[in-house]
Amino acid sequence: MTRTDTTSCGVHGAPAAGGPGGRIVIVGAGWAGLAAAWEISRRSAGGEGHGRPEIWLVERAPRPGGRAFSFRDRATGLELDNGQHVLLGCCDQFVHFLQEIGLGAAVRFQDLLDIPVFAGGRWERLASARLPGPLHLLRLLTQYRHLSLADRWRLLRVVRPLQRPDHRQRDNMSFADWLALQGQSARAVERLWDLVGVAVLNGRADQVSAGLALESFRIGVISGWRAARLGYLTIPLGYAARAAAEALQARGVHVLFHQAVDEVLVESGRVKGVRIRRGPTLEADAVVAAVPHDALYKLLPPAWRLHEAFAQSARLAWSPILNVYLLYDQPVFHEEVAAFCGGVVQFVFNRGRLLGEPDLDGRWLSVSLSAAGGLRNWPAAKVIDRVDEELRRTFPRPASGARCLHAATVWQPRATFLAAPGTWRLRPPPKSPVSGLFLAGDWTDTGWPACLEGAVRSGRRAAEALDQWFRERQGGGERFWASRS
Ligand SMILES: Cc1cc2nc3c(=O)[nH]c(=O)nc-3n(C[C@H](O)[C@H](O)[C@H](O)COP(=O)(O)OP(=O)(O)OC[C@H]3O[C@@H](n4cnc5c(N)ncnc54)[C@H](O)[C@@H]3O)c2cc1C
Structure with missing residues (x-):
């Protein structure tokens, strides 16, 4: 393997610029x-x-x-990312780059967008169909019962405006204001727009620019079923x-x-x-x-x-992300990914499964808390307890007595720029x-x-x-x- 840690070698012997090619x-x-x-x-x-x-x-x-790095957790020997990084099917240039450096096999996409969402004590699925955009999102209208029928019906109002190609002129407005103008309810913001938007933009609808939010939803959600699939790296x-x-x-x-x-x-x-x-x-x-x-x-x-x-x-400005890793003594989570509304937990990833570690499937979880400014002063133990408590509400019955063997938090105060209006x-x-x-x-x-x-x-x-x-x-x-x- 080529050594990448070349430390200071090379600089001292570097010729002045002006070699044949500069x-x-x-x-x-x-x-x-x-x-x-x-x-x-x-x-x-x-x-x-x-x-x-x-x-x-x-x-x-x-x-x-x-800002996308991993490190070895001393207590467990597990390789932890500084934060779970998720791709969408529209991330074609990153994937192409991975292919060019021989890592094409290290990225895996869902066949179709499919995210179990836990809200109000029950599960629904945010899922798409293999249809041309925006029809691929029809299941959202017919089956996503975390939204009332009226809320789902009102989603139709935003389809046209979302499809417009350049949203730059809406940059001075907050996404929340724009959604309100389209008649989107607080529940729709919480259970759909912020559910996706906070993960993508690292800011809530009231914090981020309508322009960038709309552009992100246009590229990554509404344009078609391929673009909207979630993808993951299968290596740290x-x-x-x-x-x-x-x-x-x-x-x-x-x-x-x-x-x-x-x-x-x-x-x-x-x-x-x-x-x-x-x-x-x-x-x-x-x-x-x-x-x-x-x-x-x-x-x-x-x-x-x-x-x-x-x-x-x-x-x-910067916006922080907090990542929590939890290792349980038995499988507690049977999905690859799930989203949560109404608490601290936002997205949970089955890290054991994503990295192809059968022994850790369902036991080793990575929990992403984006736009985490409100948790800045929480001690790590308090964050871990809260995340563990929220997750436990969803554990399948045989795992209700599962023990958390190890937990770690990774706080990234400068995770991404804040896409403010x-x-x-x-x-x-x-x-x-x-x-x-x-x-x-x-x-x-x-x-x-x-x-x-x-x-x-x-x-x-x-x-x-x-x-x-x-x-x-x-x-x-x-x-x-x-x-x-
Ligand atoms: C916790 C977390 C979760 C995230 N989740 C996702 C996700 O799910 N999906 C996604 O696509 N993106 C995600 N991101 C965002 C993604 O990681 C960043 O957008 C991306 O890594 C930024 O890359 P960059 O090269 O622009 O900047 P950086 O990664 O910041 O690279 C800049 C480099 O410059 C170096 N540098 C700075 N100053 C100097 C100097 N004076 N001399 C030499 N070198 C210098 C730094 O050390 C650094 O290596 C996440 C980020 C974080 C932190």
Whole structure:
């Protein structure tokens, strides 16, 4: 296996930028940075020898993956993700990236959307049918009895508006206000719109922009049965990110961990390279900053921080996610996934089954609590007790005396940006006002909520913009790379 922890090697011996193909530095090896590096290396592959740039991926942490990582729980030896990551069938570019790095088999989708939902003491299923969109959601109207008949009937009012292609103009309004205008009841918000929306947007309807919420429902729910299926990685998140970093190294990309970039160097409006903390300057012809929005702000020279394009995105706020892991002495949960309304628990995943561990099927559970700001001051023990108590109400009878052998919480205060009303215009395009500096990250203007798919899309778009910029600068010339799109 290729070693990915290259620590500081390479930087000190790095030649000044200006090798035959120049040098491109990508800062941040989250999924946006990994995808940017992959796409740049793919596009530059045609420029063998003379035109091929050196590509450097520089990451502060000791591992790739950014906000999607895993770690070994010391008490159990189990590999825990920092939070259960769920895909939708519409996440095609993330899945395509996994396929390209040889991990196509590590993602599994439901045949059709199917989520058991527990509310008011009973179960109903949120399920779709194999019909063209939006007819695939007919079962919602006929069978989802967590909503009254009148509430289900009123869902028809939103189908048309949801199908419109660009919801940007509704960005200043909250999703809750928009839903109220369409006659959606508080119960429909709780048992349908927030049930899905909080998981997708990491914010409640009253916290998030109608524009981004509608766009997310359009892409991921209403467009068709394929897009609306849930998908999961069948390996821990960290393994997938490591495989991506190894695939990049196999392509000749220099991957550095434990190397924090302190500053993106800019001279006369043009990027010159990056300065590495306690290390040298890495000169570069172009830089892709694939770091979170607040980290980008700190990397910029002070004069550039005031530039509108950067100052705007620094106004994005964070929204937390809390994940609770529970290990029981016997199977207590027989589904793959389930959603809960009316309590603290939102989504429960059968982690044992998803990772293909038969001994842990139904016993090892991962519970996601998105938009978890209200739990910020809860001690871990209180969260665990509450989650355990809510889950127990649904345990099948033979498991009612099940013992919880181990529990752990993972608190991620900076899980995703908060897609508050008015934030769409704060999300920048990939090409920045600094010549040669490109931006990637789930928070950039992808039209998607903060997610793995958005991160990968942003990385690819940054690589496309960089390619275009090189071509324009060189007048189609030969110094950099012969592009292959
Ligand atoms: C608990 C949790 C649950 C989630 N659930 C889901 C889900 O179900 N589905 C889904 O699709 N998404 C989910 N997400 C969101 C998803 O993880 C993110 O959208 C995605 O990982 C963001 O990737 P990114 O590359 O844009 O940013 P990041 O992952 O933040 O990557 C940025 C990288 O830049 C590095 N960096 C920062 N500063 C510097 C510096 N100065 N020098 C060098 N490197 C630097 C960081 O260390 C990091 O590795 C979840 C996130 C969390 C936290």
